[in-house]
Amino acid sequence: MDRRRFLGTSLLAGLAARSFAATKEDSFDFAYLTDIHVQPELGAPEGFRQCLRAVNRLPTPADFVLTGGDLIFDALDVGMDRIREQWKVFDECSKELALPVHHAIGNHDVVGWSAKSPVKPTDQDYGKKLFAERFGLARTYRSFDHKGWHFIILDSIGQNRETLEYEGWIDDAQLAWLKQDLAATGRATPIVMVTHIPFYTTWHQVLKGPDHHLDGKAIVRNLHTFRKLFDDYNVQLVLSGHGHVVERIEIGKVTYVQGGAVSGMWWKGPVFGKPEGFGTVNCRRDGTWSWKYRDYGWKARK
Numbered sequence: 001m002d003r004r005r006f007l008g009t010s011l012l013a014g015l016a017a018r019s020f021a022a023t024k025e026d027s028f029d030f031a032y033l034t035d036i037h038v039q040p041e042l043g044a045p046e047g048f049r050q051c052l053r054a055v056n057r058l059p060t061p062a063d064f065v066l067t068g069g070d071l072i073f074d075a076l077d078v079g080m081d082r083i084r085e086q087w088k089v090f091d092e093c094s095k096e097l098a099l100p101v102h103h104a105i106g107n108h109d110v111v112g113w114s115a116k117s118p119v120k121p122t123d124q125d126y127g128k129k130l131f132a133e134r135f136g137l138a139r140t141y142r143s144f145d146h147k148g149w150h151f152i153i154l155d156s157i158g159q160n161r162e163t164l165e166y167e168g169w170i171d172d173a174q175l176a177w178l179k180q181d182l183a184a185t186g187r188a189t190p191i192v193m194v195t196h197i198p199f200y201t202t203w204h205q206v207l208k209g210p211d212h213h214l215d216g217k218a219i220v221r222n223l224h225t226f227r228k229l230f231d232d233y234n235v236q237l238v239l240s241g242h243g244h245v246v247e248r249i250e251i252g253k254v255t256y257v258q259g260g261a262v263s264g265m266w267w268k269g270p271v272f273g274k275p276e277g278f279g280t281v282n283c284r285r286d287g288t289w290s291w292k293y294r295d296y297g298w299k300a301r302k
């Protein structure tokens with residue numbers, strides 16, 4: 001490590017420590033809700049509200065909420081009226097939440113990136129525009145700092161150039177931004193990333209056999225071109241969604257957690273025996289953390 005980099009790291013670590021010290025706390029919590037898939041049917045609005053009430057009443061109050069995308073049931077395969085109806089339900093339910101929230105985009109939040117979609121590429125609402133506009137975002141990826149920790153919300157939804165369907169992909173502009181963002185964060189600051197589509201996942205192999213091949217519908221296809229970046233920084237936790245499973249993979253110093261689903265099996269019950277739920281993460285002053293999956297008590301309506 002050269003001297004300038006060392007000084008930069010020390011300075012950043014010092015700033016991180018001071019911002020935490022200023023709070024007089026040793027740790028803070030945030031909640032992680034993914035794959036909510038709100039729709040008018042199957043009691044989903046009541047289920048989502050019940051989940052948000054559980055978040056509001058956590059035994060250790062959360063400072064904020066992160067979501068892992070797939071906020072609405074589906075915008076890939078249906079027309080604009082149905083898409084707007086789902087967002088309306090999402091907005092109504094979201095009023096229940098008493099905390100700041102930062103949303104990641106999921107594939108089902110993207111308009112029309114499916115062969116079955118009635119929405120054409122020439123339609124003004126095609127793609128991610130609606131999602132970005134609804135949340136007042138200039139772009140669908142961003143980062144922020146909180147009490148000495150750094151949070152990076154990625155947009156992992158790419159579009160396959162041949163099929164025009166979605167695939168897990170971090171595009172070049174976002175990768176350039178990510179490199180800059182990590183460099184500005186420094187090597188010491190603990191980092192949490194959110195990506196809707198997982199970087200690693202094993203449940204397909206559990207279900208279909210250990211030699212099952214994963215494609216861009218299951219994982220971020222170009223991860224291997226940038227994963228080594230993480231080795232230079234203090235990436236602690238990568239949160240994902242998409243598969244609706246609760247899964248924890250530790251590789252080296254990075255832990256990859258797939259955070260179950262608020263909707264369980266699309267509001268039809270548990271997944272691999274895990275209930276509809278959400279996660280909480282306790283981030284500590286010393287840069288360590290712990291994660292817990294919580295059942296919020298929903299019972300699927302038959």
Ligand SMILES: [Zn+2]
Nearest residue numbers: 070106107242
């Ligand atoms: Zn998804």
